[in-house]
Amino acid sequence: MSEAIxxxxxxxxxxxxxxxxxxxxxxxxxGLIGPREADRLWDRHVLNSVAMTDLIAAGSTVIDVGSxxxxxxxxxxxxxxxxxxxxxxxxxxxxxxxxxAVDELGLGDRVTVTRARAEDHDGRYDVVTARAVAPLPRLxxxxxxxxxxxxxxxxxxxxxxxxxxxQSATVLAKSRRTAEVVVVRxxxxxxxxxxxRVRGKx
Numbered sequence: 633m634s635e636a637i638x639x640x641x642x643x644x645x646x647x648x649x650x651x652x653x654x655x656x657x658x659x660x661x662x663g664l665i666g667p668r669e670a671d672r673l674w675d676r677h678v679l680n681s682v683a684m685t686d687l688i689a690a691g692s693t694v695i696d697v698g699s700x701x702x703x704x705x706x707x708x709x710x711x712x713x714x715x716x717x718x719x720x721x722x723x724x725x726x727x728x729x730x731x732x733a734v735d736e737l738g739l740g741d742r743v744t745v746t747r748a749r750a751e752d753h754d755g756r757y758d759v760v761t762a763r764a765v766a767p768l769p770r771l772x773x774x775x776x777x778x779x780x781x782x783x784x785x786x787x788x789x790x791x792x793x794x795x796x797x798x799q800s801a802t803v804l805a806k807s808r809r810t811a812e813v814v815v816v817r818x819x820x821x822x823x824x825x826x827x828x829r830v831r832g833k834x
Contacts, residue, residue, distance in 0.1 A: 634822075648678065664701040664726060680763075680788065683825035687816065687829065688758075688786070692758040694757060695760050697771075697774065698722075702730055718743075718744045757780065759784050764788070768800045769796070772785070784831050789826050793828050808833050814828075
């Protein structure tokens with residue numbers, strides 16, 4: 633069912649299928665994806681990653697912090713060819729995985745892989761994405777310096793989203809930014825996904 637939804641979501645279904653195969657094979661072998669996730673790659677990882685697609689403006693520069701196995705950065709890049717995506721990953725094994733995956737998928741013209749920690753990276757982006765990286769208060773201290781003044785942080789979160797926003801009140805106030813939980817779906821038939829959206833005060 634989830635793969636069938638993927639066919640409706642991705643224009644380049646061949647590329648996303650190839651990526652799923654890479655996750656199922658090398659991603660599990662290298663320990664980036666748990667072996668129990670093999671049957672849940674489409675709904676729990678790929679469709680979850682692109683649920684935020686409509687929140688990102690056309691032609692945006694995106695940095696995926698703590699990219700790991702490339703989630704959500706690689707599915708976003710395949711779903712949205714208009715985006716320029718940087719995959720930021722400090723760990724060598726994950727960095728090597730990402731370099732290989734981007735090369736195999738032919739995404740090198742619009743996806744860059746950079747090995748660094750967020751707090752050491754020098755760059756400014758329209759959108760920062762993060763998935764399963766850190767609690768929101770810590771994530772904000774790493775990611776807000778990477779945003780352009782009108783940029784946004786989109787953090788994929790689970791049931792703790794609202795409480796993490798409450799815990800981030802001080803950081804948000806100091807940075808003059810607001811946070812809200814947005815429930816989105818990759819497709820009307822897909823599972824809902826919670827995204828914490830952090831923006832400057834308008």
